[in-house]
Amino acid sequence: MGPAVSHGPVKNRLLTKLPGAEYERIRPHLEPVSFKLGEVIYESGGQMSHIYFPTTSIISLLYLMENGASAEIGVIGNEGVLGIALFMGGETVPNRAVVQSAGAASRLKAEALQIEFARSGTFQRALLRYTQALISQISQTAVCNRLHSVEQQLCRWLLLSHDRLESDELIMTQELIANMLGVRREGVTHAARRLQEHGLISYVRGHIKILDRAGLEAAVCECYRVVRDEYDRLLG
Amino acid sequence: MGPAVSHGPVKNRLLTKLPGAEYERIRPHLEPVSFKLGEVIYESGGQMSHIYFPTTSIISLLYLMENGASAEIGVIGNEGVLGIALFMGGETVPNRAVVQSAGAASRLKAEALQIEFARSGTFQRALLRYTQALISQISQTAVCNRLHSVEQQLCRWLLLSHDRLESDELIMTQELIANMLGVRREGVTHAARRLQEHGLISYVRGHIKILDRAGLEAAVCECYRVVRDEYDRLLG
DNA sequence: ATCCGTCTGTGCGCCAACACACATAGCAAC
């Protein structure tokens, strides 16, 4: 994490939707940062000093098990915010936050966040609605983990990432995807090969390209649509 | 749902921990209700007119799939509250709430809830901290669904239920447990038989008795402890 | 006492995902 590469206009959708007065109160406290792929922003149970509003980066929430296994429970892009525990009152959470796609974010010190949250204005309402959307995503992940195949889950994961990305290309090895989905690397290889054979994606050594988004949406389980619709409903 | 069988003292832990003044403001709006086993309190996506504070009942949050399959994402007992969407701002949620154990609850009309929530006092803080605890539970369910065996998950489910119960006996058929866990009925039969052979539980036709709670805790995966510790930390 | 519906036990074949082992194929640096 270092100084932001770009100081361009804020592109986090929670922030851009704030009324002018509220945004102006927050703006002076916003600090641009940029993230590298794989960077750990929060450690499980660790101290959280800032809340992060991704703009071009994508953040993954991972649960780690004692035996080293891991599984992703949710993804955060420029529609959301990382660090809900800071306004929910818990201070910390028992999961890790990892950068899934390098890029920028704006961050806010915990105290500044809490002061603005306590004003009970649009900012508070936006954060709470977003939190509810995130709960839906986590819930659907739970169900999908139980009931659907690796291939369907890979589709879901690709679409969730693509939704939060400018480009059609993801930088991500099958090994890392396997960690996220909580499955074996070979399982991802197999599923990815099938998607490639059907012309939905192509990949070479950590570079995945979405070729046929409509095809992916046809192959994915209902979980993706449920979450997307709920995000649309709650975040407009 | 009908009039409450008992009008005894409030036993919901979110309510009992409120300072006197706040509780007195809420008390006149609290209405006792009682639930029968299997009753559906909220339908997925349906209108929510009240928020419910279980006292002796246990509520299950279920996601339903298009093909009729279902899976539980969380359990609510007297430590919590059903209907977080009413203060999170989303009005509704895409899951069903079902009574897992018959008993009583207190309910509050949505408007009364929102008025008190907007005062930004202890009540608001308690509700938000509880919501964070629930998020942890849902997250851990997601991970457990991916990584652990039916037997471990059955242990987790039994312990979560037992924690929210006065007695050592659960009224619940294996068929229903299977719906909750999102597995086959035979899978539950098999796992339950093993637990019975090890003397941890006994069951006959929908009556499950916890015989050796310590043994169950030894057989369960870490997921149970992580969630319990997080509940203790947040709701202490 | 009998009947009937519900709950639980069990067997069988099947398949997805697993664990482990190793083979190839890109890319990069020298």
Place this chain on the structure above:
DNA sequence: GTTGCTATGTGTGTTGGCGCACAGACGGAT
């Protein structure tokens, strides 16, 4: 080029859970 590292492909055997089919067992109602 050659070397070396990382990413991906593939084979073999195992296993946990699924789907289906049906058998037994208990308990309440007549």
